[in-house]
Amino acid sequence: MLYETLSQIKPLDRELMTSVKHRVDHLIKPQGSLGALEDIVVKLSGMTGNPFPMTDNKAIIVMCADHGVCDEYVASAPQSVTLQQARNIPRGLTGVGSMAKQSHTKLYSVDIGINTDFEDTYIIPHKLMHGTNNMRKGPAMTREIAVKALEIGIQMAYHAIDEGANILGTGEMGIGNTTPSTAILSVLTGQSPFEITGMGANFPADKLKHKATVINDAIVLNKPDASDPIDILAKVGGLDIAGMAGTMIGGAAKGVPVVIDGFIATVAALIACELSPSVKDYLLPSHASLEKGAKLATDTLGLEPFIHMNLRLGEGSGALLAFGLIEAACYMNKEMITFDEAGIGIV
Ligand SMILES: Cc1cc2ncn([C@H]3O[C@H](COP(=O)(O)O)[C@@H](O)[C@H]3O)c2cc1C
Numbered sequence: 636m637l638y639e640t641l642s643q644i645k646p647l648d649r650e651l652m653t654s655v656k657h658r659v660d661h662l663i664k665p666q667g668s669l670g671a672l673e674d675i676v677v678k679l680s681g682m683t684g685n686p687f688p689m690t691d692n693k694a695i696i697v698m699c700a701d702h703g704v705c706d707e708y709v710a711s712a713p714q715s716v717t718l719q720q721a722r723n724i725p726r727g728l729t730g731v732g733s734m735a736k737q738s739h740t741k742l743y744s745v746d747i748g749i750n751t752d753f754e755d756t757y758i759i760p761h762k763l764m765h766g767t768n769n770m771r772k773g774p775a776m777t778r779e780i781a782v783k784a785l786e787i788g789i790q791m792a793y794h795a796i797d798e799g800a801n802i803l804g805t806g807e808m809g810i811g812n813t814t815p816s817t818a819i820l821s822v823l824t825g826q827s828p829f830e831i832t833g834m835g836a837n838f839p840a841d842k843l844k845h846k847a848t849v850i851n852d853a854i855v856l857n858k859p860d861a862s863d864p865i866d867i868l869a870k871v872g873g874l875d876i877a878g879m880a881g882t883m884i885g886g887a888a889k890g891v892p893v894v895i896d897g898f899i900a901t902v903a904a905l906i907a908c909e910l911s912p913s914v915k916d917y918l919l920p921s922h923a924s925l926e927k928g929a930k931l932a933t934d935t936l937g938l939e940p941f942i943h944m945n946l947r948l949g950e951g952s953g954a955l956l957a958f959g960l961i962e963a964a965c966y967m968n969k970e971m972i973t974f975d976e977a978g979i980g981i982v
Pocket residue numbers: 709710711712716720807808809810811812813814834835836837838948949950
């Protein structure tokens with residue numbers, strides 16, 4: 636199902652983009668003065684095939700999973716916070732949860748690998764493992780599970796779209812997940828973990844060398860193949876990261892825009908684009924995360940973030956904020972009149 640979905644991703648409708656750009660250039664404003672908002676709506680029209688795209692049905696799919704590498708002391712918070720936050724997110728009690736109420740965004744909290752068994756009707760059950768294995772001792776998961784996690788992401792994107800979503804955001808909750816994210820980034824870029832490991836959720840600065848050592852050990856032990864994104868996910872990845880990459884692929888296959896969140900989501904985007912570069916056409920950035928590796932991840936992906944507000948939370952919080960800007964771009968395109976319609980010659 637993964638490879639079939641990848642093959643369904645269509646190129647952007649370049650002809651329509653040219654005509655939308657032409658019209659946007661003639662709206663009643665100095666040409667180019669709405670900057671990135673203009674680029675957003677042109678790209679959205681190419682994705683959707685609609686000259687007047689709308690992104691008013693907003694949804695964020697939050698992939699929740701635990702990470703066995705937490706046994707190596709790479710995160711400050713206890714792993715039990717993953718489940719607590721997975722419960723709190725759909726109840727509107729977290730960073731992304733609270734702000735989703737303001738912007739009328741639907742949240743899907745998905746258990747793709749939380750390490751405990753529980754019942755909660757607010758959480759969508761797709762548990763593949765009780766947390767990944769400790770990647771400092773061996774592969775985080777099998778190749779088969781990595782593919783399944785990608786497919787759950789695709790399935791969740793389809794589910795949200797079936798329920799009416801016309802824009803998706805990717806979110807994650809997984810204590811310890813900046814560790815596998817940094818490992819993936821290191822493998823894909825060749826940068827040493829000692830150069831790119833960051834503080835995650837306030838991991839102490841004087842322990843960062845230890846965190847980088849754990850990441851380095853995992854790469855040396857597992858030898859992920861840099862040219863094989865599934866091998867990287869399986870050996871030094873996470874279920875949440877794979878699930879987010881799947882959501883991006885699923886959105887792209889359906890012609891629905893997907894907004895990336897912070898550092899962890901950007902690393903997931905790198906994996907999705909390694910599987911098929913065409914996914915990138917359907918991605919929109921959100922914010923520049925303060926996490927140390929974020930700039931390298933963003934530069935490698937090649938999508939410049941819109942928002943610079945010192946964010947470093949995850950959960951999909953930055954994607955949610957970007958929804959507001961993207962929706963504003965749609966209104967600009969739909970509601971603004973052209974110079975001709977106003978009866979004025981171009982100034
Ligand atoms: C209370 C709390 C809420 C969060 N919400 C998102 N994260 C963020 O922090 C985690 C990654 O950082 P690290 O790798 O250092 O654990 C992820 O769960 C991410 O979503 C949180 C972290 C905490 C502690």
